[in-house]
Amino acid sequence: MFESWDIGRSGDCCARCAAEFPQGRAFFSALSEHQGEMSRTDFCPDCWEDLCAEGRGFFCFWRTRRAVAHDRPQVDAQ
Numbered sequence: 001m002f003e004s005w006d007i008g009r010s011g012d013c014c015a016r017c018a019a020e021f022p023q024g025r026a027f028f029s030a031l032s033e034h035q036g037e038m039s040r041t042d043f044c045p046d047c048w049e050d051l052c053a054e055g056r057g058f059f060c061f062w063r064t065r066r067a068v069a070h071d072r073p074q075v076d077a078q
Contacts, residue, residue, distance in 0.1 A: 007031060007040040008040055010027070010029055010042050010064065010066070012066075013042075014027070014042065014043050014044040014047050015041045015042055015043060015047075016043055016044075016047040016051070017046070017047050019046075019047075021042070021066040023066050023067065023068045023069060024065060024067075025065065025066060026045065026063055026064065026065050027042055027044055027045065027048075027064065027065070028043045028044075028045065028048040028061055028062070028063055028064075029041070029042050029043075029061065029062055030042075030061040031059045031060050031061070032058050032059055033059060038059065
């Protein structure tokens with residue numbers, strides 16, 4: 001089995017269609033094995049549905065959301 005699980009952070013766009021993931025919106029991440037290493041790939045919901053219909057198998061997958069960038073409050077140092 002795999003000794004290390006460094007799957008990395010999610011990407012900003014779909015690996016299949018290159019559509020950007022909007023902030024706060026859900027997308028799917030999947031792990032698959034490539035050359036003895038685990039590899040993470042992220043998909044938009046439409047492409048994920050297509051992959052499932054095609055019967056594409058993955059080691060595991062999960063649904064996640066792209067974080068919403070919040071404006072940081074201004075600090076008055078005086």
